Amino acid sequence: MMTDTQAATPTLCRLQLGSELRQIRLKRGLTSTQVVQKLLWSPSKLTRLETGENATVEPADVMALCQIYGVGEEIAAQLKEYAAVTKLKREWWQATAFRPLLNPGNRALFGMESSASAVHTYQSEYVPGLLQTPDYVRVIHRHANYDRSDEEIDNMVELRITRQGVFHRKPPLRYAAILGESVIRRQVGGRPVMKAQLAHIIEAASAPNVTVQVIPFEIGVHRGMNGAFSTFRFRDDFALKPIVHLEHLADHWVLRREADVELYENAFNELQAMAPGPEDSLKLIKNVMEEL
The missing domain is CATH 1.10.260.40 (lambda repressor-like DNA-binding domains)
Structure with a gap:
């Protein structure tokens, strides 16, 4: 023990x-x-x-x-x-270069991410952090942090990519992502950056521990339209209940109340059932790549 x-x-x-x-x-x-x-x-x-x-x-x-x-x-x-x-x-993000870039919300997210055994996430506006390429990350941070120096932006890119180490640990994180179709069609950084980003999603989804689905526009109204969210589950030998994470422009929120967690887990399950399966979803991503 x-x-x-x-x-x-x-x-x-x-x-x-x-x-x-x-x-x-x-x-x-x-x-x-x-x-x-x-x-x-x-x-x-x-x-x-x-x-x-x-x-x-x-x-x-x-x-x-x-x-x-x-x-x-x-x-x-x-x-x-x-x-x-x-x-x-010490947690990995406590490195000297990263500490000035973090707020309590970031630290809470990274802590749950590095400790969870499974993460389910829904994103309607941009590619989830764990699936982003360095060029995609850089474009996002350039638009969101005009006052940051080149060195700080470089560190923010490194921070985002270092997070993805959860896929390579033992055992690796079990990760399921559902993306709104706008995520794969919005040309963040232009055609070359976006094409490389979509190729990276397809490559990431080839791993047995990663699943990606896309909610097409034609599905119409669905529960994910209320906003992005992630749920975290933990090791069986640590009797922790699931936790929900919400992130918005100004802050992060963590929900632990059983009724709240159940609401979001049910919403994710509904989205999984509504979306085309992983194979068909990756075909949709490939089609968008070809359009680029």
């Missing part, structure tokens, strides 16, 4: 730790207010710990909670191990 924990990402350990501590608190019949009053903590400290939002977790804080909750030695040791991983290991 300890070996598995030490091999996990800090984000995965933070999420698992927070989830287990919250479940233990609820089983003990304690409110968050009762706990923070006993420890003289601010309410936000316990909330952030239980939702896995802190970059690191102090083992001493975990032990203090375990004492209040009356947790046995074996479970307490495991919880402390989770906290230790957050202190001793």
Whole structure:
């Protein structure tokens, strides 16, 4: 068990730790207010710990909670191990060149992405980050970040491409993407850039762990029209519930409430059923390439 924990990402350990501590608190019949009053903590400290939002977790804080909750030695040791991983290991995006480019929303997304066992994503406006080519990334960032230097743009491109390492880890991320037809027809960067981007999607979709489908215009109205979203599922040995991620121009949102997650998972399943299968979807992408 300890070996598995030490091999996990800090984000995965933070999420698992927070989830287990919250479940233990609820089983003990304690409110968050009762706990923070006993420890003289601010309410936000316990909330952030239980939702896995802190970059690191102090083992001493975990032990203090375990004492209040009356947790046995074996479970307490495991919880402390989770906290230790957050202190001793660094995530890949904490590299010096990347840190100035990130906000809390980015860090939350990258943490979930690197820790998830499976990601389902729907995108209606642009190619999802995990499928983008360097030239496509550069065009997007040039339009979105006019005040960035050439060096910063280069680092942003490297950051986006480094994210794609989740496809090459062991085991690789299981990834299913559904794209609105406008994604493959919008000429981001002009014909050569877009043609190369579409070829890259086709190549990526040849891997057994990657599935790409396209929602054609002719489908008409569908639930994805409300906006892009991604759902994240985690390792079976870490009993974490799925999480939804929403990203907009100004911020990112993470949804954990069971009813919200179910809503988005059902929407993705509906889109999968409506869209042509992966083989027919790749044929559509090839047809668009030929038009270019």
